[in-house]
Amino acid sequence: MKNLFENTDGILEAENILKKHFTSDINQSTIIGSLPVSPADCGYLMDELFELIQSGRSISFVENIPLCILTAWTFAVKYEYTCPELKEKLIDAAKMIQQHHYRFYIDVLSGAMAEYSISDFGYGHNTITELSKIIRFHAGEGYTEGICA
Numbered sequence: 345m346k347n348l349f350e351n352t353d354g355i356l357e358a359e360n361i362l363k364k365h366f367t368s369d370i371n372q373s374t375i376i377g378s379l380p381v382s383p384a385d386c387g388y389l390m391d392e393l394f395e396l397i398q399s400g401r402s403i404s405f406v407e408n409i410p411l412c413i414l415t416a417w418t419f420a421v422k423y424e425y426t427c428p429e430l431k432e433k434l435i436d437a438a439k440m441i442q443q444h445h446y447r448f449y450i451d452v453l454s455g456a457m458a459e460y461s462i463s464d465f466g467y468g469h470n471t472i473t474e475l476s477k478i479i480r481f482h483a484g485e486g487y488t489e490g491i492c493a
Contacts, residue, residue, distance in 0.1 A: 349385045355392040355409055362411035366460040374463045376418040376482040383427045386419035390433045397440045403448055410456035413449075414479070422483035446472065 352358050365373055373379060389412050396405055406413065420434040441449065454469040456462070457478075465481045468474045 347382050347384050347388075348380055349388050352388070355389070355396070355412055358389060358392070359409045359412050362415055363460070366411065366462065374461050376415055376462060376479075377422055377484050379415065381415060381419045383419075383423050383430065386416060386423060386427070386430050387433075389416035390420060390430055390437070394433055394437045394440075397437050403445050406449055406452050410452050411460065414453055414456065414462070414482075417479050418482045421479055421485065450475065 348361060349358050352361065362379070365379055393409075393413060393416055396409075417434060420430040424431040450470065450472065453475060457464060457469055463482075464478050467477050469478055
């Protein structure tokens with residue numbers, strides 16, 4: 345599989361690539377897990393997101409990259425058995441998010457799902473638990489408890 349984000353110049357460019365996949369008349373997708381994202385692509389997104397969270401930047405940066413977050417989360421779950429380090433990095437990144445910022449993340453991710461017609465499989469997406477259910481389905485798995493368990 346070719347790396348979708350090969351030669352990508354930063355996370356904002358990666359977000360634009362993902363936007364094209366969700367808005368293109370030809371390749372429009374409503375299922376995140378159907379995107380051509382390799383383990384290397386997922387690792388790239390996780391590294392970029394981890395660096396942003398760790399840098400202590402203003403939380404408002406999340407508004408610019410919701411598709412990157414949803415995609416990284418989905419593929420970290422999808423590849424959790426073949427590349428467990430991706431899931432570990434996801435958990436580490438989630439632990440770094442301050443508790444009072446979770447509501448903002450949920451609102452931004454929920455808004456992106458609506459804006460780009462990303463399937464919610466009939467679930468609400470107002471809590472981390474509900475988003476976790478949806479991400480599990482996007483990753484091609486059934487629902488189990490936890491953020492990515």
